[in-house]
Amino acid sequence: MAVEQQSGTSSPGRIIMLADCQSFYASVEKAEHPEYRDLPLVVAGDPERRSGIILAACPIAKSFGVTTAERLGDSLAKCPDLVIIKPRMQLYIDVSMLITRIYQSFTDLVEPYSIDEQFLDVTGSLHLYGSPEELARMIQTRIQGELGIYTRFGIAENKILAKTACDNYAKKNASGIYILPKEGLPGTLWTLPVGKMFMVGSRMTRHFNAMGLETIGKLAETPLEKLKLMMRRKFGKNSDINAELYWRIANGIDDSPVRPGTHEVAPQSVGHMMTLPHDYGRLEDIKVVLLELTELVCQRCRGKGYMGHVVSVGCMGADYDRPSGFSRQMKMMDPSNVTNQVYRAAVELLLRHWDGRPVRKVGVSLSQLSTDDEYQLSLFDPHREKTMALERATDAIKRKYGDATIVRAVSITPAGQAQHRSKKIGGHYK
Numbered sequence: 045m046a047v048e049q050q051s052g053t054s055s056p057g058r059i060i061m062l063a064d065c066q067s068f069y070a071s072v073e074k075a076e077h078p079e080y081r082d083l084p085l086v087v088a089g090d091p092e093r094r095s096g097i098i099l100a101a102c103p104i105a106k107s108f109g110v111t112t113a114e115r116l117g118d119s120l121a122k123c124p125d126l127v128i129i130k131p132r133m134q135l136y137i138d139v140s141m142l143i144t145r146i147y148q149s150f151t152d153l154v155e156p157y158s159i160d161e162q163f164l165d166v167t168g169s170l171h172l173y174g175s176p177e178e179l180a181r182m183i184q185t186r187i188q189g190e191l192g193i194y195t196r197f198g199i200a201e202n203k204i205l206a207k208t209a210c211d212n213y214a215k216k217n218a219s220g221i222y223i224l225p226k227e228g229l230p231g232t233l234w235t236l237p238v239g240k241m242f243m244v245g246s247r248m249t250r251h252f253n254a255m256g257l258e259t260i261g262k263l264a265e266t267p268l269e270k271l272k273l274m275m276r277r278k279f280g281k282n283s284d285i286n287a288e289l290y291w292r293i294a295n296g297i298d299d300s301p302v303r304p305g306t307h308e309v310a311p312q313s314v315g316h317m318m319t320l321p322h323d324y325g326r327l328e329d330i331k332v333v334l335l336e337l338t339e340l341v342c343q344r345c346r347g348k349g350y351m352g353h354v355v356s357v358g359c360m361g362a363d364y365d366r367p368s369g370f371s372r373q374m375k376m377m378d379p380s381n382v383t384n385q386v387y388r389a390a391v392e393l394l395l396r397h398w399d400g401r402p403v404r405k406v407g408v409s410l411s412q413l414s415t416d417d418e419y420q421l422s423l424f425d426p427h428r429e430k431t432m433a434l435e436r437a438t439d440a441i442k443r444k445y446g447d448a449t450i451v452r453a454v455s456i457t458p459a460g461q462a463q464h465r466s467k468k469i470g471g472h473y474k
């Protein structure tokens with residue numbers, strides 16, 4: 045296969061790759077089910093009820109016009125013989141981690157961008173493998189052979205151009221590999237409609253078109269100060285940062301390094317919000333969910349080694365046309381990650397601010413975090429050490445055997461959601 049590349053360019057200093065797994069969820073399912081290899085397959089929300097949203101579609105399904113994020117019913121109208129697979133998020137996470145390890149065998153500079161996309165800086169290790177396209181093909185072949193997943197590679201001197209190369213070119217050519225040199229942009233990226241630019245959605249496309257910036261090249265060649273003035277007139281005086289962001293993307297300017305630990309920085313807060321299956325109108329039912337969410341947040345804090353000083357609680361109704369609910373916070377006397385202690389503060393906020401109207405969404409978070417290796421002992425809570433030891437023990441059991449292994453008694457009441465939630469990751473079934 046020939047690797048597409050803009051000719052007449054010099055080699056850049058850095059070699060960055062954006063590796064993307066084609067139709068990732070669908071590809072994982074086809075690798076698990078070889079009998080579906082030549083059939084149109086989608087991963088969707090609720091195959092039993094023939095309803096839900098398409099999360100991923102294989103290339104064969106896409107050839108029938110099936111698209112990601114459309115309703116399953118619409119997809120079936122286009123392709124009645126569609127194979128529908130229920131999502132298995134834990135499997136996809138596991139496969140993604142295996143792919144990460146393969147990348148890491150070629151370079152130690154690997155930065156996950158999403159579950160199916162990762163940046164690789166191969167500048168320091170390229171001399172071991174040959175040219176950038178040879179290395180990309182080597183990785184591509186290994187992942188295909190070991191896991192049955194086809195990957196595409198955008199290659200450039202920085203992350204933004206690598207992402208652009210992958211989305212606009214590598215995904216559309218036979219080899220799945222494309223090199224985009226920065227000096228070749230006038231003949232490649234700049235000729236594309238502005239809606240093809242990274243971080244430009246349909247609404248922003250309409251705004252740029254109204255400003256006369258129909259192509260990425262027109263945006264890139266607009267002097268920055270002029271673009272800032274145009275965007276101030278369109279969006280108000282606080283538009284300079286966005287103007288410079290779009291201008292830099294259009295010109296392929298990105299100095300950010302590939303950071304392996306980019307998602308491991310200390311969090312500002314730890315929280316969780318849940319949409320309930322129906323309106324909750326009874327205080328006791330809301331308190332059940334509040335306790336479950338508090339326990340989950342505190343468990344995550346303990347796992348990360350943090351305590352929180354500020355508790356936040358939010359409750360919202362289902363009617364977005366007439367929004368109801370509240371979002372309030374309070375500071376505890378001492379930072380904590382002990383469930384019952386945080387729950388008492390959360391209930392206090394609920395009792396103080398809930399107006400009695402039905403609730404459909406509930407959230408709890410802890411902020412003003414500090415490490416839990418040092419904390420103030422209290423004469424008024426002599427059992428804190430034992431409570432913390434007990435919670436660490438239950439956390440260990442849940443990590444090994446699942447969150448539903450140990451639940452509070454209120455979670456098996458009709459209001460409880462912990463057992464149902466334990467079957468999901470990111471809103472989808474494991």
